Amino acid sequence: MTDMFAVERRLSELDHVRLSRLVHRHKGGRRTSPTTGPIEQLLGAAEVLSWPELPPDVVTMRSRVLLQDLQTGLTSRWTLSFPGDAESGANRVSVLSPLGFSLLGQRAGATVRWSTPAGDTLAAVVLDILFQPESSGDYAM
Template identity: 50%
Template sequence: MHKNLAGERLLTELDFTRLNKLRGGPLPAALVDALDAQDLVPSREIPPDIVTMYSQVIVEDLASRKRQKLTLCYPSDAEPHLGFISVLSPVGASLLGQRVGATARWRTPNGDTCAAEIVTLLFQPEASGDYTT
């Protein structure tokens, strides 16, 4: 089991296994670091306020105070214009494993620093009894 020294982020064992299969391609450094540092738990034991794959969240940009709904997904399902954000994107990697109330931080491809608070978790597959998505 991987341990996060700060104990801040959790990941289901299933998400960890599936995301590690993506390591054959170019993964963002932030995601590699996250996979190497997160605490792992069985899907049935993940707290309902943790962002897992296919979770739907409301985030609030700390600079603009603009809120938006995002769904964290795998690259093949990404449709950013519809709010489906790939876990391989900077914002997606920063959301994975975070708890409601946490601040996700990332850098854009042009180097800008961004931050958003996870305001609400609208949907988490595991909380609805889906342990295999």
């Protein structure tokens, strides 16, 4: 993950607070996740913006995105979720998963890469942000 922050990522203030609490709970509860360390690094490195400053093409928590797999060309829709809300059958991906982490803070048009449990690297383009809570005025989600 040496290239993790090669592209500047943006977070909403609310996402920053919620993700900081999530990381704190994981550390306090002595639970571990392969993504907790990178999330902590992202929280320290990302540009944190208030909701009026946040561009509508940034993937935030609970955003719905349209991805195109670079290998197959197939498209899929995903919602970036907190771990308790994630459900693969409903295409809700946890921010602590490799795909979820790769999406957080990216912009439409970005290429995201993540590793599978088998060690393969997958890549997709964020074709569109279908829904972003902040740009829809939904700050309580």
